[in-house]
Amino acid sequence: MPKSKKASPFMTFAKERYPNLPINVAVSKAGKEWESMSKEKREKYVEKCKNTLFMVPKRELLTSQGVPISFVEKEKQELIKKEYSMKTEIEDIVISGRDTGNLADITFNFISVNYFSQTADGSIYTPAEIGISAYSLRDGVKNRYHSLVNPLTVPYGHAFETKTHSERTHQLGVPPDVQGETNLKKLYLNCLEFIRENNECGSEYPPLFTHQDEKIVKSVLEVLRSDCYDEEPVLRVYPLRELFFILKRTTSEIGETKPPESKHITNAYLDKDVYEYQVNIACDFHEKKDCAKYCALSCVTRWAYTLSDHLCKDLALDMEPGHHIPKDADCMSYTFSESNFDSSVVTQPKIEREHFNISKSTSLSTIEHFPSLKDSKKKSGRTNNMDNTMTTNSLCDHFDNESSSNPWMRRKISRRPAEESFSIDIGECDEFPRIPSSSGRGLLFSRVVEEAKTSRGRGLAFGD
Structure with a gap:
């Protein structure tokens, strides 16, 4: 709601004295007359302004883009209603x-x-x-x-x-x-x-x-x-x-x-x-x-x-x-x-089938898609004696037990290397291997060895 304010005696005098002039020009001209005016004449305008109020327009608040906030709030309310x-x-x-x-x-x-x-x-x-x-x-x-x-x-x-x-x-x-x-x-x-x-x-x-x-x-x-x-x-x-x-x-x-x-x-x-x-x-x-x-x-x-x-x-x-x-x-x-x-x-992998039947036809279709499973099942000698109806949990347990016959489960299992892979016997080597010194790299390597045996410092230690 706009604020109300009492009128000024001087402004009232300026508007009455120069009603057709812009307010800034009227104020400059009326200022000199107001200073030379007697107290009795000023009292006339003071009494007139005691019971006179004028409305001060409220400044519209704007956003950082210069849009009135009232307009933004109105649009927001319309969107909520829609x-x-x-x-x-x-x-x-x-x-x-x-x-x-x-x-x-x-x-x-x-x-x-x-x-x-x-x-x-x-x-x-x-x-x-x-x-x-x-x-x-x-x-x-x-x-x-x-x-x-x-x-x-x-x-x-x-x-x-x-x-x-x-x-x-x-x-x-x-x-x-x-x-x-x-x-x-x-x-x-x-x-x-x-x-x-x-x-x-x-x-x-x-x-x-x-x-x-x-x-x-x-x-x-x-x-x-x-x-x-x-x-x-x-x-x-x-x-x-x-x-x-x-x-x-x-x-x-x-x-x-x-x-x-x-x-x-x-x-x-x-x-x-x-x-x-x-x-x-x-x-x-x-x-x-x-x-x-x-x-x-x-x-x-x-x-x-x-x-x-x-x-x-x-x-x-x-x-x-x-x-x-x-x-x-x-x-x-x-x-x-x-x-x-x-x-x-949303957070876990989706299991497409929660309740479904596993029968002989399912086993046959699996073998058709993965021919290698046929031989692996013969070697392992395992048979599928599951009930006709299975829940998701029992199915997961079955795949854990039958990981050897499931190619996708087998991919996730990392095989431990044999112990023999970590014990390597390189034997003893007391002298340099004999390399033919006739030509090529063998001749160059022989010269390096001879110089190392007859030199000082590291070469001498190398020669010993």
């Missing part, structure tokens, strides 16, 4: 699905983008590629949309930055010499149509989830929407890590398994990206360039596989290759009796 609204909306979607029993059938849309360049302030990103996938816990990846983008140009002065970024990541090149759709409005309409076909859209489109920087995705969508002249709705983009954490907490409650202690656990699974180098899930361009991990289509598919790996087992859902897991994956390794969610995975 984040709260986002979390509330995600929780409402998941909780309503849980209460109605159709949580496994809710469709979530994942989006990933690539860009050519960004402006100096990082507010605009030139689109290069976009990928969207429709995913549900029951059906896995139901459908995918992908398109390369050719913006025909990049911001002036950003050609080198575009070339460097492209070579380091997606390898799409530098516009306009790139592949892709040039009609940005058509691309945005295609994205809206894809979302409508795979979701029950009412008056509002469902949010899109990404594990990238939301700022980049929002900027790319805004550039695509710029040719629509604000006729089409704005798509909301939310972080995938929030959805994963809320989903995992809910499925753990339904499946009566251990819930995540914090969202850092679920974030670690997304950051780990175990399917990063999975083939045949990217677009044809990136598969040929052998840089599939940067493909937007590959990203949205890998995120879906990661969520399936940690959520479907809580709801006892079957995982279908090509939808929940890669096509060439072993389905048996994904069929657990309990959730494979374990907080220790």
Whole structure:
């Protein structure tokens, strides 16, 4: 609240005497008159100022960059409100699905983008590629949309930055010499149509989830929407890590398994990206360039596989290759009796199978992959009489006992050298070896020995 201050009699006189002059000129002229003025005339202005107050404007506090602190605080409060609204909306979607029993059938849309360049302030990103996938816990990846983008140009002065970024990541090149759709409005309409076909859209489109920087995705969508002249709705983009954490907490409650202690656990699974180098899930361009991990289509598919790996087992859902897991994956390794969610995975090596069966077929497949084990087992005469079902602990004990037949365990065991290696008998040598002195090094060595025997000092001792 601004402070109040009593008016000055002299300033009141100066403003009344010279109302049309600037305050500094009025004060200089009124100063001489005020000094020559009698006390009775001054009393008139003193009485006038006794009950007169004027407001002193409060100085605005600024940051080190010159931005008002009030503006910074206002932006901070707006961000807090947006984040709260986002979390509330995600929780409402998941909780309503849980209460109605159709949580496994809710469709979530994942989006990933690539860009050519960004402006100096990082507010605009030139689109290069976009990928969207429709995913549900029951059906896995139901459908995918992908398109390369050719913006025909990049911001002036950003050609080198575009070339460097492209070579380091997606390898799409530098516009306009790139592949892709040039009609940005058509691309945005295609994205809206894809979302409508795979979701029950009412008056509002469902949010899109990404594990990238939301700022980049929002900027790319805004550039695509710029040719629509604000006729089409704005798509909301939310972080995938929030959805994963809320989903995992809910499925753990339904499946009566251990819930995540914090969202850092679920974030670690997304950051780990175990399917990063999975083939045949990217677009044809990136598969040929052998840089599939940067493909937007590959990203949205890998995120879906990661969520399936940690959520479907809580709801006892079957995982279908090509939808929940890669096509060439072993389905048996994904069929657990309990959730494979374990907080220790962040600090300890991940054991892919917690409960699985070991039968004769497993032993035969092991021998096929390691032919040398066939002979070693015959020599050792050991047989595998284990039960059909084994836990992880009993499996580790088995490998400790059978280290001789396990090539990976055998690599870690360092063999102690034989005792004979440390006892070397070099015999006794009383005189120099006889070296032929006819020519070459033998003649030179003979001369050195003769000189050493006949010289003084060290040579004399050497000769003795």
